[in-house]
Amino acid sequence: xxxxxxxxxxxxxxxxxxxxxxxxxxxxxxxxxxxxxxxxxxxxxxxxxxxxxxxxxxxxxxxxxxxxxxxxxxxxxxxxxxxxxxxxxxxxxxxxxxxxxxxxxxxxxxxxxxxxxxxxxxxxxxxxxxxxxxxxxxxxxxxxxxxxxxxxxxxxxxxxxxxxxxxxxxxxxxxxxxxxxxxxxxxxxxxxxxxxxxxxxxxxxxxxxxxxxxxxxxxxxxxxxxxxxxxxxxxxxxxxxxxxxxxxxxxxxxxxxxxxxxxxxxxxxxxxxxxxxxxxxxxxxxxxxxxxxxxxxxxxxxxxxxxxxxxxxxxxxxxxxxxxxxxxxxxxxxxxxxxxxxxxxxxxxxxxxxxxxxxxxxxxxxxxxxxxxxxxxxxxxxxxxxxxxxxxxxxxxxxxxxxxxxxxxxxxxxxxxxxxxxxxxxxxxxxxxxxxxxxxxxxxxxxxxxxxxxxxxxxxxxxxxxxxxxxxxxxxxxxxxxxxxxxxxxxxxxxxxxxxxxxxxxxxxxxxxxxxxxxxxxxxxxxxxxxxxxxxxxxxxxxxxxxxxxxxxxxxxxxxxxxxxxxxxxxxxxxxxxxxxxxxxxxxxxxxxxxxxxxxxxxxxxxxxxxxxxxxxxxxxxxxxxxxxxxxxxxxxxxxxxxxxxxxxxxxxxxxxxxxxxxxxxxxxxxxxxxxxxxxxxxxxxxxxxxxxxxxxxxxxxxxxxxxxxxxxxxxxxxxxxxxxxxxxxxxxxxxxxxxxxxxxx
Amino acid sequence: xxxxxxxxxxxxxxxxxxxxxxxxxxxxxxxxxxxxxxxxxxxxxxxxxxxxxxxxxxxxxxxxxxxxxxxxxxxxxxxxxxxxxxxxxxxxxxxxxxxxxxxxxxxxxxxxxxxxxxxxxxxxxxxxxxxxxxxxxxxxxxxxxxxxxxxxxxxxxxx
Ligand code: FES
Ligand code: FES
Numbered sequence: 045x046x047x048x049x050x051x052x053x054x055x056x057x058x059x060x061x062x063x064x065x066x067x068x069x070x071x072x073x074x075x076x077x078x079x080x081x082x083x084x085x086x087x088x089x090x091x092x093x094x095x096x097x098x099x100x101x102x103x104x105x106x107x108x109x110x111x112x113x114x115x116x117x118x119x120x121x122x123x124x125x126x127x128x129x130x131x132x133x134x135x136x137x138x139x140x141x142x143x144x145x146x147x148x149x150x151x152x153x154x155x156x157x158x159x160x161x162x163x164x165x166x167x168x169x170x171x172x173x174x175x176x177x178x179x180x181x182x183x184x185x186x187x188x189x190x191x192x193x194x195x196x197x198x199x200x201x202x203x204x205x206x207x208x209x210x211x212x213x214x215x216x217x218x219x220x221x222x223x224x225x226x227x228x229x230x231x232x233x234x235x236x237x238x239x240x241x242x243x244x245x246x247x248x249x250x251x252x253x254x255x256x257x258x259x260x261x262x263x264x265x266x267x268x269x270x271x272x273x274x275x276x277x278x279x280x281x282x283x284x285x286x287x288x289x290x291x292x293x294x295x296x297x298x299x300x301x302x303x304x305x306x307x308x309x310x311x312x313x314x315x316x317x318x319x320x321x322x323x324x325x326x327x328x329x330x331x332x333x334x335x336x337x338x339x340x341x342x343x344x345x346x347x348x349x350x351x352x353x354x355x356x357x358x359x360x361x362x363x364x365x366x367x368x369x370x371x372x373x374x375x376x377x378x379x380x381x382x383x384x385x386x387x388x389x390x391x392x393x394x395x396x397x398x399x400x401x402x403x404x405x406x407x408x409x410x411x412x413x414x415x416x417x418x419x420x421x422x423x424x425x426x427x428x429x430x431x432x433x434x435x436x437x438x439x440x441x442x443x444x445x446x447x448x449x450x451x452x453x454x455x456x457x458x459x460x461x462x463x464x465x466x467x468x469x470x471x472x473x474x475x476x477x478x479x480x481x482x483x484x485x486x487x488x489x490x491x492x493x494x495x496x497x498x499x500x501x502x503x504x505x506x507x508x509x510x511x512x513x514x515x516x517x518x519x520x521x522x523x524x525x526x527x528x529x530x531x532x533x534x535x536x537x538x539x540x541x542x543x544x545x546x547x548x549x550x551x552x553x554x555x556x557x558x559x560x561x562x563x564x565x566x567x568x569x570x571x572x573x574x575x576x577x578x579x580x581x582x583x584x585x586x587x588x589x590x591x592x593x594x595x596x597x598x599x600x601x602x603x604x605x606x607x608x609x610x611x612x613x614x615x616x617x618x619x620x621x622x623x624x625x626x627x628x629x630x631x632x633x634x635x636x637x638x639x640x641x642x643x644x645x646x647x648x649x650x651x652x653x654x655x656x657x658x659x660x661x662x663x664x665x666x667x668x669x670x671x672x673x674x675x676x677x678x679x680x681x682x683x684x685x686x687x688x689x690x691x692x693x694x695x696x697x698x699x700x701x702x703x704x705x706x707x708x709x710x711x712x713x714x715x716x717x718x719x720x721x722x723x724x725x726x727x728x729x730x731x732x733x734x735x736x737x738x739x740x741x742x743x744x745x746x747x748x749x750x751x752x753x754x755x756x757x758x759x760x761x762x763x764x765x766x767x768x769x770x771x772x773x774x775x776x777x778x779x780x781x782x783x784x785x786x787x788x789x790x
Numbered sequence: 791x792x793x794x795x796x797x798x799x800x801x802x803x804x805x806x807x808x809x810x811x812x813x814x815x816x817x818x819x820x821x822x823x824x825x826x827x828x829x830x831x832x833x834x835x836x837x838x839x840x841x842x843x844x845x846x847x848x849x850x851x852x853x854x855x856x857x858x859x860x861x862x863x864x865x866x867x868x869x870x871x872x873x874x875x876x877x878x879x880x881x882x883x884x885x886x887x888x889x890x891x892x893x894x895x896x897x898x899x900x901x902x903x904x905x906x907x908x909x910x911x912x913x914x915x916x917x918x919x920x921x922x923x924x925x926x927x928x929x930x931x932x933x934x935x936x937x938x939x940x941x942x943x944x945x946x947x948x949x
Contacts, residue, residue, distance in 0.1 A: 061882050068890035069878040069897065071825020071865030078824040165819075166811060238829045238837060238891040238925045287827075287891035288925050320830040517889025517926050683885040690928030691888065719834040719923060727919050727929040 056530040056748075058681050063521035063541060064285065076257040076283050077242035083313040088244075089118055091306050091316035092168035093299055094158035094175060095326070096150045099391040099712030100184035100360075103148040103157060107176035111160065114174055116167030118310055121159040123148045127305060132270045134362055136202070137553050138263030139270065140394050141362040142298040143326070144305070150179065151361050152391045153713040154325035156298045161306045161314060184391040186712045188332050188357045189229070195355045195386035198363040206365060208373060210438065211380030216349025220340030224417045228337060228409035229779040230368070231704035232357070233330040234323060234714075235398050236724060237516075239287020241327050242317035243300050245307040251278045252304055258296070259289040259514050260553035265546045267296040272304060281546040286516040286554075290695075291397035293516075294555040297327045324705060324717035328396030331356040333368045335409045339417050345431040347378035352410065357395070358387040364395040367402035371410045373439035374647070375487055376432040381439075391712050397555055399695055400755035403488045404762070408699060408780060411484035411763030416776065419467070425483055425767070426453050426462065426651075437645035445744035448675045449485070449649040452738065456673035457483075459734060460653035469774030477657035477666075480772025486650030486674065486760030490742070490751035491558035494636035496549030497566040499528055499574050503626040505603050505618035507534060509570075510542040513551035513563045518754055519684025520559055526681065527564045527748070531571020532578075532617065533601035549632060557648075557752020560680060562635070564748050570633025575600050577629055578620060587623055588615045635746075646745040648756045650674035652693070654764040655731075658772045663784035667697050667765055668731040672757075677742035678750040685753055689735045692757015698725050699758060700765035704781050794858045798823070799867025809855035814838045816854050817864060825865035825894050829923065836922030839895035840864050846902040848921075865894035868901065876942040877901055877935075886935030888926035895922050900936050908944055910936070 067073035080088070096103075106122045126145035134141045143156045150157065158175060162168035185191070198206050217223060244255040252274065258264050261281040269276040286293060303316035318327065338351040352372040358364055369383035398404070418425040433450065436443050457463070465481040466472060472479040497511040509528035515521050521541045529536035542548060551563050579598035582590040582605055590598060590605055590613065599608050606614035621629065655669040670693050679685045702723035706715045716722045741749025762780065770776050775790035792809040795802065798821065805820050814831075817823045817840070829837030831850045838850045841863040868875045874882065877900050887893040896919060903910055903918035910918065915936050924932060 062885070062887065064890075065882045065887060066874070068887045068893050069874065069881045070869055071894045073890060074824060075827075075891070078818070080822065165815065166808060236925060238827075238835065238889065238923065240828070286889065288889040290925070317828075320832065517891075684888075687885050687888050687927055687931055690930055691926045692928075694928040718832055719830045720832065724923060724925060725929075726921075726923060727916050727932065730929050733928060733930050 056526050057536055058526055059522050059536045062519060062684060063525050073285055075239055075285055075287050076255040077244060077315060077317045079244060079255050083246050087312045089161050089163060089310055089312045089314045090165040090168045091159050091161045091303055091314050092165065092172045093156050093316065093318065093322055094160060094172050095322065096153055096155040096157045098150055098179050098181050099153040099186065101150050101179050101181035103150060104178040104180050106158065110174040111171040114167065114171035116163040117171045118161045118163065119306070121145055121306060123157065129271055130273055137294045137397060137555060138260055138296060139267040140295045140297065142301065144298060144301055152325060152359065152393050153711055154393060156302065156326055159302050159306055161310055184712050185360065185389055186391060186707060186709055188388055188390065189334060191388050192334060192355050194388050198365050198387050200363055201365045201385065204367050206386065207384040209382045213349040213351050213380040213382040216380040217338065217340040220348045221343045222417065222420050223338065223340045224413050224420060225338040226413065226778055228335045228412060230333045230405040230408055231780055232332045232707065233398060233703045234705055234722060235290040235292035236323060236719065236722065237288030237290055237292060240318045240320060240323060241293060241297065241299060243303040244313060244315045245304040246313035247308055250274065251280070253280045254300070254304065255282050256300055257286055257293055258283050259286065259293040259516060259555055261512055261514060261544060261546045262550050263553055264296045264300060268301060268304060271301045283514065283544040285544065286514055289516045290399045291401065291555055292327050294397055294553050295328065299326065320719060321717040324714040325393035328394055329705060330398035331358060331364065331366050331395040333366055333405050335368060337409060337413045339413055341417060341421065345421050345423050345428050347376055347432045349380045350378045351382045354385045356387055357390045357392060359392050359394045360389045362394045363387055366395065366405060368406040368409065370402040371406040371487060374434065374437055375410065375485060377434040377438055378432065399692065400488055400758045403755070403759045404699065407484060407487065407759045408762040411760060412766050412778060415482065415767040415770065426457055429453065429485055440645055443644050445644045445646045446677065446740065446742035447649060448738050448740055452649055452651040452673040452675050455736060456651040456653050456671050460671040462653060469771055474657060476660050478660060478772035480656050480658065480768040480770065481653065482764045482767025482771055483651065483653045484760040484763035484767060486652050486672065486756050488557060488648050488756040488759055490561065490646035490648055490745055491556040492561045492637045492746055493552035493558055494634065495551040495562040495566040496632060496634040497563060497570045498549050498630065498632045499567065499570040500628040500630045501532070501574060501578060501617060501621055502628050503621055505534060505538065505616065505621070507532060507539045509539055509567055510548045511551045511563050511566065512546055512548035513543050513559055514554040515543060516554055518554070518559065518688060519681055522684050523560055523564060523680045524567060527567040528571060531568060532575060534603050534617065557754040561746055561750060561752050564750070565635035565746050566633050568747060569635050570631050573631035573633055574629065577631055578605060581624060581629065582615050582620055585623055588620065589613055590615050644744060646742065646751060648674065648676045648751045650756055650760060652760040652764040654768040656765060656768040656772055658769060658787065663787040665701055665769060665782065666731065670761065671734045673736045673738065674756060675738045675740065676751050676753050676756065677740065677745065678748060679737045679739045680750050686735050688753045689757040690733050692755065693733055693761050694725055694730060695758040696761020697730070697765060699762040699780060701781050792855050794854045796857060797861040799863060807854045809853060811854045812850050813852040813854055813857045814849040817849060823864050823866050827891050827894060829891060836895040836899060837892055839898045839922065841898055841902060846899055865897060868897060876946065877939040880935045880939040880942060884935040884938055885931040886927065892922055892924040896924065896932060900939060904940055904943060909940055
């Protein structure tokens with residue numbers, strides 16, 4: 045039963061703190077690689093992944109004699125003895141082009157080429173070091189900036205086309221009074237969730253069980269079945285809690301089936317955990333993008349044409365398109381747009397979705413160009429954005445389900461004190477530092493997929509809710525408890541939540557900020573069904589005060605069913621279930637995007653303002669303050685929601701100043717494959733972050749009015765910082781990350 | 791193999807392990823104390839932090855034999871008799887834990903910090919936790935958790 049979309053939902057009671065919080069602060073909660081049941085712990089074997097050391101070529105031989113004789117070694121899988129699989133073509137997000145030892149070819153430096161299985165991790169690792177691999181190298185394709193001429197259209201661009209035109213951009217440019225035309229570059233980045241990827245696999249006859257650190261249990265289940273050629277029903281995937289994913293765990297990568305293969309061959313449970321340095325290639329990364337952007341505007345700031353041509357690296361193994369051109373299509377109302385996205389093949393691991401795919405680099409580059417345009421027009425950057433405000437979606441020529449971005453600009457600008465900004469660079473300083481202010485727009489599409497959920501009323505008026513979704517630290521447990529509780533009007537602390545188990549009703553990948561927007565409506569549907577069942581139970585029960593009433597006259601609140609026409613006539617859920625012999629009452633529900641979804645566009649919005657201090661001598665940048673206001677629909681939980689947004693902002697700062705994978709120009713390996721060398725911010729790098737949300741429900745998007753929040757924080761932030769650095773120093777850096785050397789040399 | 795004696799969270803334990811086995815693996819694999827996490831294995835992230843004779847150390851860098859005869863406190867030993875320690879309480883209430891992988895190390899680093907500076911300044915907090923990476927929270931909530939914990943502990947001590 046669906047409520048009319050426009051009717052505002054009752055506010056949902058929030059949990060005071062994270063559902064699984066206590067088990068996290070006490071260290072009791074178990075992550076995928078930490079289980080020692082239900083198999084015999086003493087049976088557990090450890091697998092270590094061996095990686096190629098050349099970027100391109102063939103493996104001629106692997107001399108394994110010393111390794112085989114090394115202490116504790118049980119088996120070694122190589123391309124020369126691994127069982128043959130019928131590999132299916134990739135189908136992102138779940139299934140990618142994997143390296144499963146099916147042939148001797150090497151496509152990138154760091155590719156899995158063998159698996160050593162031993163009684164302990166130390167033994168597996170030391171045996172791996174004894175393997176002697178002989179290669180026949182081939183010339184490798186390395187680099188992007190020096191190979192732009194090789195760009196080609198992607199074979200399969202994904203959801204969006206790789207090229208797109210609206211209106212006549214050339215005509216727009218010829219009419220323009222002011223033109224900005226520059227090249228902007230973003231680097232290769234790697235997700236680096238703090239929990240490394242890992243899997244434990246064991247077989248029960250023909251049936252496969254895995255604990256796997258994943259953002260998509262259903263995807264892993266289906267991909268394992270397909271890859272190993274066994275029925276889907278024979279695969280059971282469990283992952284009660286994920287230590288961060290950010291997109292890298294949205295796909296099943298090679299180590300998962302390799303672990304299952306090792307378990308099958310040895311007949312034992314096998315654990316395979318990636319080392320940190322193995323997370324720079326075999327589990328994806330964000331491609332580098334080179335963006336030629338051209339903006340043309342009339343003297344009053346109206347955009348007449350926008351053009352963005354993106355070239356990015358893609359693995360020789362699989363085309364993946366980072367749609368950095370997205371914001372140029374829909375962020376502003378321009379008379380014409382022209383975009384393209386092309387790829388240059390490289391001997392690198394497969395690239396993949398990383399926090400705010402498309403929009404993170406897209407806003408990072410476009411929003412610098414907009415800042416440059418504002419400066420050339422002698423216009424306030426906020427004003428330029430208001431002049432070109434898109435009241436409807438220019439890319440699809442249709443309305444938004446909800447857009448309140450103007451309020452975001454206003455609110456964030458006020459909180460920040462934007463009116464005090466001096467547009468002239470180097471006009472503000474503090475001690476030995478130049479001070480700069482900058483701003484940018486944040487945006488990310490709102491996604492939603494089909495999802496299912498199950499709910500039960502339990503003895504004592506408690507509740508159970510389950511769905512085959514995931515919690516990456518994002519707060520899924522918490523908001524599921526809240527939603528289920530709201531459905532029966534009970535306290536959310538009375539709800540038990542289960543997720544991360546493939547035996548539960550199906551839910552989509554926890555990516556693209558869609559989990560809550562998909563799963564909560566399914567829970568809402570399930571609780572509506574449950575309420576009807578409970579009402580019928582009471583009506584049929586001669587001992588119930590509600591006996592004989594009509595179903596539609598009964599509602600639930602404060603742990604009771606009651607007569608809408610006479611609220612004092614009520615039956616507590618506890619009594620009802622007790623008279624049912626304490627037998628739980630169960631209902632399932634499902635929800636999917638409305639058929640009308642293509643009539644409107646749904647997108648989240650925000651305005652980000654940054655203050656930086658740039659040391660006049662060292663050119664070190666300190667981000668002193670970020671103030672951001674978001675329009676993300678209903679905020680489901682203040683604590684987990686703000687946490688997600690702030691975490692995203694820190695990713696944006698990191699994008700602006702730190703993160704970059706350096707590729708060796710000869711060997712094609714990521715040179716800085718450790719957390720010491722691949723810089724992510726530590727707490728000392730962060731000043732204050734002030735986040736607010738408008739909290740205006742988007743009921744045309746879904747019945748709970750909430751769009752996702754996992755990605756939007758990173759968008760806009762990088763450009764706001766870059767623009768603030770320009771305001772501080774007068775140096776326009778168009779290549780991320782903006783490191784002191786670049787500022788110094790500019 | 792070496793016999794290693796440890797006092798872990800007040801209990802005496804002996805394990806027979808290779809002398810160079812990482813203390814982190816002794817805790818996680820041999821003693822099933824999986825609250826101590828591995829984020830990097832190279833001393834860069836602090837997820838594996840424990841208190842060794844009261845000092846904050848990264849257990850991924852310590853060979854088992856070097857820990858012989860020491861007294862360790864891991865996250866499992868921070869709360870007493872089923873009650874959350876004030877630091878844990880504050881991380882819970884202030885939202886200092888998101889995915890939770892950095893949390894045990896953060897909490898032990900906080901304990902170490904507050905032992906040293908019962909009223910830490912913001913700089914001391916940032917300095918004291920600089921060895922602990924978090925990829926989720928954005929750190930603000932972690933600072934608030936630490937500040938709140940300091941207040942709570944001081945109020946407790948004064949009472
Ligand atoms: S695992 Fe020890 S510091 Fe990262
Ligand atoms: S909470 Fe995930 S790394 Fe800190």
